[in-house]
Amino acid sequence: MYAVFDALKFVLWRYPCIVFNMKNSLVAFILLSFVISYGQQSNIVDFQRVEALLVFNQLAVDSTTYNAYEVDFKILKETDSIFLDAVNMEFKHVALNNSAVIFKNDGEKLIVYSDFEAGEVSKLSFIFNNAPKKAMYFLGWENEGRNQIWTQGQGKYTSNWLPSIDDVNDKIEFDLKFVAPRQYEVISNGVLKSKTDNLGNILWEYDMQKPMSSYLVAVALGRYNSITEHSESGMPLQYFYYPEDSLKVEPTYRYSKRMFDFLEQEIGVNYPWQNYKQVPVHDFLYAGMENTGCTIFSDAYVVDEIGYNDRNYINVNAHELAHQWFGNLVTATSGEHHWLQEGFATYYALLAEKDIFGDNHYMFKLYESAVELGRQDIAGSGTSLLNPKSSSLTFYQRGAWVLHALRSLVGDTVFKKAVKNYLIKYQFSSVKTADFINEVEALYGTSLKTFVSVWIKQKEFPVDAAFGLLQNQSTFINEYLMVDCQAKSSKCSDYLKYYVSDEAKVKVISQMPELVTKDTFKHGFKVRQAISQYVTKIPKALKEDYETLLDDKSYVTIENALYNLWSSFPEDRAKYLSKTRNVIGFSDKNVRLLWIVLNLNTPFYQADNKQGLYEELLSYTNERYDANLRIKAFQYLDLMRSCDERCQINLDNAKTHHNWRLVKFSKELSQKLQNKE
Numbered sequence: 001m002y003a004v005f006d007a008l009k010f011v012l013w014r015y016p017c018i019v020f021n022m023k024n025s026l027v028a029f030i031l032l033s034f035v036i037s038y039g040q041q042s043n044i045v046d047f048q049r050v051e052a053l054l055v056f057n058q059l060a061v062d063s064t065t066y067n068a069y070e071v072d073f074k075i076l077k078e079t080d081s082i083f084l085d086a087v088n089m090e091f092k093h094v095a096l097n098n099s100a101v102i103f104k105n106d107g108e109k110l111i112v113y114s115d116f117e118a119g120e121v122s123k124l125s126f127i128f129n130n131a132p133k134k135a136m137y138f139l140g141w142e143n144e145g146r147n148q149i150w151t152q153g154q155g156k157y158t159s160n161w162l163p164s165i166d167d168v169n170d171k172i173e174f175d176l177k178f179v180a181p182r183q184y185e186v187i188s189n190g191v192l193k194s195k196t197d198n199l200g201n202i203l204w205e206y207d208m209q210k211p212m213s214s215y216l217v218a219v220a221l222g223r224y225n226s227i228t229e230h231s232e233s234g235m236p237l238q239y240f241y242y243p244e245d246s247l248k249v250e251p252t253y254r255y256s257k258r259m260f261d262f263l264e265q266e267i268g269v270n271y272p273w274q275n276y277k278q279v280p281v282h283d284f285l286y287a288g289m290e291n292t293g294c295t296i297f298s299d300a301y302v303v304d305e306i307g308y309n310d311r312n313y314i315n316v317n318a319h320e321l322a323h324q325w326f327g328n329l330v331t332a333t334s335g336e337h338h339w340l341q342e343g344f345a346t347y348y349a350l351l352a353e354k355d356i357f358g359d360n361h362y363m364f365k366l367y368e369s370a371v372e373l374g375r376q377d378i379a380g381s382g383t384s385l386l387n388p389k390s391s392s393l394t395f396y397q398r399g400a401w402v403l404h405a406l407r408s409l410v411g412d413t414v415f416k417k418a419v420k421n422y423l424i425k426y427q428f429s430s431v432k433t434a435d436f437i438n439e440v441e442a443l444y445g446t447s448l449k450t451f452v453s454v455w456i457k458q459k460e461f462p463v464d465a466a467f468g469l470l471q472n473q474s475t476f477i478n479e480y481l482m483v484d485c486q487a488k489s490s491k492c493s494d495y496l497k498y499y500v501s502d503e504a505k506v507k508v509i510s511q512m513p514e515l516v517t518k519d520t521f522k523h524g525f526k527v528r529q530a531i532s533q534y535v536t537k538i539p540k541a542l543k544e545d546y547e548t549l550l551d552d553k554s555y556v557t558i559e560n561a562l563y564n565l566w567s568s569f570p571e572d573r574a575k576y577l578s579k580t581r582n583v584i585g586f587s588d589k590n591v592r593l594l595w596i597v598l599n600l601n602t603p604f605y606q607a608d609n610k611q612g613l614y615e616e617l618l619s620y621t622n623e624r625y626d627a628n629l630r631i632k633a634f635q636y637l638d639l640m641r642s643c644d645e646r647c648q649i650n651l652d653n654a655k656t657h658h659n660w661r662l663v664k665f666s667k668e669l670s671q672k673l674q675n676k677e
């Protein structure tokens, strides 16, 4: 008898490559021929704590990890077997309380057989290796890209890379350890207890104190720097960034601390975890993911001072932070109650934005989502909020609307106290819609049956009630609704002068772009952006003012203005290209790509460099660039009918990417090109 985990940890840590050669000395693999059905087992066994060590292969090129694992569990009901979800893994040295045990690996689960007695507390340990096909992604190791490994549990299942429990209702304390080459940071849930250097590798030991659902486990590996600040309550907030992005840290993470402090105050329950880390990664599947204490987000949100104005991280930042309470501390038992996660996160992110940008911003966002929800119903695709197959629009925006309407009905005091009671009562466990409503009813003293049936249960979004609320609560929205130039009234040119908000002016410009005059350019950022968007054929009289848009602090405005000026005034094409030749734009290089394409279509401008520019455009279709940039580059090459053999090789290669948008795009474009031939 010996402690399997400690011994294996030692071996794995020092000699990762030995794992495969180790003699299978403890247990023989035993295959069982009978079939048992495995539904949820959360009433049979409570998995309590997982300690796992993951060793990333030196170069990670074969996407394989070699790992040791130990889990403590308590039997709740007598049973002859328990299981862990574990997809396509190999197991060795499987032991129950340090003794060999009978087990079965069916490719989906590790099933362990024993006479488990109720109340028994045991330890299961093993080593495993696997090459995850999803949920853990290895990026850039095969070319000179950005070497990263990162995970996405929700929707993909953590059990693809770490034995765990797909059922969200069993919450486990995960203490993960990693071995990785020295040049990389390894970031995971919990507190980094120690970092030990050994022969070029580092052992990273993370520690959590509280349990969570398995889909919230995460790790990110890559080259990062970080800075840490502390919330008013003393919580460490750690912001990771690529070493070359130090100037983007401030605009990217702007208001992080303020939003953290705001949410702690507003929710009335302290942030429930030990620290909060945020990590941008390359080619992420979504905008962000709220892994417990360790949000991973798309590096498309890493922006400079100018990009901040167009496409900042604030809303995603606040949304993932709000999930740390709503989703991570209390977790919806099933898809039917998914809005308890997304609706709450959307609502509290809106409140955090309201604290920064004011009431009108908050009301306008609610207005926009009410319009979209109304349209969804008209299109016939609306659903009850409790339908697990609802669209994200329903889960997120209708969910947020429910909370806004509920708070308007019961008042601030009842609403805030009820949310607090709900979080405290159900902390570290799972929740249903009724659990929340009951807490509100208890304080409100009146049944919410009608409210629940109208706002939550019925299929249609109560669009009239929503508009009624907005009109009662906001003069800004009333004005916005009143300003309408669909019918092209004579008042419309007055609206553009001064009377109304910038949002209302944007609406007028979108409806009657011909009303834009030299004076309209004197308004703010949003109005000028709307000019660049809707005034596409530029009248001579506006030429000079329009040219000033190229100096705006917005990559969206610059991209629009450059194209419209270039096409409206052919005689000045060289001037516009010279002025914008050093502008790159967002991480998808929106301005640079347009600039290259316009240059290639301007015969006498920098004529000797055309081939070099074409090569540059072509290079952006390569797999070392992110999916959005590649899509844009393919689109431009297709537009110019210049997707040559090299472009088509990259297109074929894009079909196996982990990003489904790129896959869909590349298959469609490929088909289109074939049809043409």
Ligand SMILES: [Zn+2]
Residues within 6 Å of the ligand: 319, 323, 341, 342, 345
């Ligand atoms: Zn969310």
